Amino acid sequence: MNRRSVGRIASAAAVLTLGGVGYSAVARSRNRYYDGPVSDHYDGVRFFGPGPVTDRGLLDLARWQMGGGREPWPESFPSPYADRPPERVPGLRIALVGHATLLIQTAGRNILTDPIWSERASPVRFAGPRRVNPPGIAFDDLPPIDAVLITHNHYDHLDVETIARLWHRDAPKVVAPLGNDSIIRAHDDAVRVEALDWGQSVGLGGGVAAHLEPAHHWSARGISDRRMALWGAYVLTSAAGTLYMAGDTGYVDGGTFRSVRARFGAPRVAALPIGAYEPRWFMQPQHMNPADAVQAFRDLEAEQALGIHWGTFQLTNEKVDQPEIDLAAALAEAEIPPERFPAMRPGQVWTPAERIPA
Structure with missing residues (x-):
């Protein structure tokens, strides 16, 4: 098989696993990642819920x-921001590295969500979605990382090369939903991973705890492992308040957000995805658009929201800056001040004491 053929396969895999296809034509009788008891969201082979399964087949993909x-994307969509974070923060500081990668600094702990410093969100280095802006924090400028939180196994969220790099530098506590630990260890068996089910929690030190909550999404690394690893959102609780990280x-029906509000109270900050949402007939069950994200913000009753998951990797149809435009329109319609829910750019920082620059 030549390099071009492998590249076409990688691009197809990226479409299947990043673009929202729950490919239902391939069946497996054994889960390759997880061997655990049947539950209300695991049938012994595949995870499901909350709500109905929304797998799509090849006809939908076609x-x-x-x-x-x-829409065509530019080869470069640089951010006006760049961050060199402090080593530790006693209060709360959140910086967007890019896409769904956040550096959350609170209570003296440094936490990364879905870290990806790779050039492509892809199973190979030479094909698949390529980033159009560099990480807003250079890897070498990262402070010591205490914990890494993984929401699910799609390539734009679970970058095993970055996780291994972080592990061998800082040996952080790596937390991931059930089954994702097997994927990470298959890449580097030195990495220790704590796997959580929905409703389970783990301490991250400094009085900070991470709680895995349900999300309307799915998982796959290829076309034959659909929903064999769990996915989810995280709630972080600490002295600085409650933070919600939606992942994808x-x-x-908004039930997952109202459930978080009921269980944990109104978050101080909610990081919500606002990109990768067109066409709606295809993406709606698994990716929010900005209007959905504004409604989620209202359901959570959060003090502050941060718009993430846009403008770095082209995964779907909308143009590179459409999420920012649509978010502004949705906030105006809801009569919410735009500073309460900015579309974050790589390197941009939010702290409670500061208003994000326009």
């Missing part, structure tokens, strides 16, 4: 790919 409407999720 309809999307042949339907047109994919559809809005659906």
Whole structure:
């Protein structure tokens, strides 16, 4: 197989696993990542819920790919920000590295969510979605990392090379939903991972705890492992308040957000995805658009929201800055001041004492 053929396969895999396809034509009788008891969201082979399974097949994929409407992205969409974070923060500081990668500094702990410093969100280095802006924090400028939180196994969220790099530098506590630990260890068996089910929690030190909560999404690293690893959102509790990190999720009926509000109280900050949402007929069950994200913000009753998961990797049809435009319109419609829910750019920082620059 030549390099071009492998590249086409990698691009197809990226479409299947990053673009929102729950490919239902391949069946497996054994889960390759997780061997655990049946539960209300695991049937012994695949995870499911909350709500109905929304897997899509090859006909849906063909309809999307042949339907047109994919906006061209620039080769470069640089951010006006760059961050060199302090080593420790006693209060609360949140910086967007890019896409869904956040550096959360609170209570003297440094926590990364879905870290990806790789050039591509892809199973190979020479094909697949390529970043159009560099990480907002250079890897060598990172402070010592105490914990890494993984929401699910899609390549734009679970970058095993970055996780191994972090592990061998800082040996952080790595936390991931069930089954994702096997994927990480298959890449580097030195990495220790604590796997959580929905509703489970783990301490991160300094009085900070991470709680894994349900999300409307799915998982896959290829076309034959659909929903064999769990996915989820995180709630962080600490003396600085409650933080919510949605990862990837559809809005659906809003129940997952209202459940977080009921269980943990109104978050101080909610990091919500606002990109990778077109076409809606295809993406709606698993990716929020900005209007959905604004409604989720209201359901959570959060003090502050931060718009993430946009403008770094082209995964779907909308143009590179459409999420920012649509978010502004949705906030105006809801009569919410724009500073309460900015579309974050790589390197941009939020702290409770500061208003994010326009």
